[in-house]
Amino acid sequence: MRAGNIKQFTRFSQFTNVGEFNEHKKNFLEDHHQLFTKSEFMAFELLSQYSVVVPGVANAKIDTLVERSSEKGAGVSRASFIRMLRKAKKAGILVVYKTYRSSGGFAHNVFVFQRFDPPSETEVIHRENDESAGDSKAVHAENETETINLLINHQDQKINIRKENVQTNTTPVNPSLKDLDETFTPGNVPNEFIQAVKPFYNRAIEIYRFWQKARLAYIKYTFDMPLEFMVPVVIDAFKTTVFHYKHRKIKTTFVQYFYGTLCGMFGVQKRKEHMAKKPRYNWLDAVECE
The missing domain is CATH 1.10.10.10 (Winged helix-like DNA-binding domain superfamily/Winged helix DNA-binding domain)
Known part of the structure; x- marks a missing residue:
């Protein structure tokens, strides 16, 4: 630069x-x-x-x-x-x-x-069945084969109750930030990314946090291509993180692992971009005809 x-x-x-x-x-x-x-x-x-x-x-x-x-x-x-x-x-x-x-x-x-939004009022990841410290190895091994539900089911139930109250009660409802679903995600977040994330995280604040992490990773590499053209890479990083999470390979938080995975993928993309700029040596033109 x-x-x-x-x-x-x-x-x-x-x-x-x-x-x-x-x-x-x-x-x-x-x-x-x-x-x-x-x-x-x-x-x-x-x-x-x-x-x-x-x-x-x-x-x-x-x-x-x-x-x-x-x-x-x-x-x-x-x-x-x-x-x-x-x-x-x-x-x-x-x-x-x-x-x-x-x-x-x-x-x-x-x-x-960089921008820094306050932590979400909801936990980033909830497992369908929490493990206790006293679980036996046999139970632990059995749990590893079960599908992990990343959505916050009990909070969904609370929101449904609120919706029913709206229909029967004339009192105005003032939902908190954690209650806003994916339709409230800011417009600068690509819809393809929202659709990929919402089966696992269906809160606007959570989806927005993931996109902010993607922007942070993008800025580190000073790409010529805008971030909006690299959404497939971001989605691929998210899916990779979900895969490793379900196999319990993640030692940090889900968000941190996603950020690290995306940085690695962006590093590969940056090298490709750099190589594309290099002039290629045309050895055919360099050969002198006798």
Whole structure:
């Protein structure tokens, strides 16, 4: 990526204004209140202050940020900035791109803050039959052959009760976020993706969270092709995750495994895109006729 003015990187911003950026940053810090040390938190806040011209995007060298912190009396060390960046990237709130001068050599970094929605009020995955710690190995082996139901059946029943109450009661109903089904999913989520996910996760907030993870993985690879043209890859990653979940191969959460699987698939797509740009050597034209 070529170095340049901050306006050059507007396309990376995920926020419409500074207020929206601050709201997502606040949600992240509330959910990860023990992630940073005091000095790392100061580094995070300083970087945020340099991300308002283009909401959520900053272009600066780490040494420059360290120097600015000293001028403001904060005195954050370079090591603290490095630790903060490492933690922020791992937590998924920050993506860092390197830029290069046209004459060659490394220039400044481009720091891109990611959107962070509060955790869903519903659990991500519910199994049809919960296993207890005292289950025998025989019962455990038997359960592995059973089909795992990813939908939240008992909550579906609650919603049906609410629907019946609406028909018999004139009192206005104010459904919570967890009660909204897939028809309430924001319009920027492709319908093909919604249809693929809803048999397993039929809440709008859950489907939207998966798509946000897909956007996060997409941004890491700076594709030339828009994400909307790569929906089949995203769906394939989701189906792969479901397959491994049903075989109990997942050691982390379902969402984390989906994100990691998609990053791997996007890595393959990026290599294909890169190879397609390379000029091919025409050895037939290179042969001299005698």
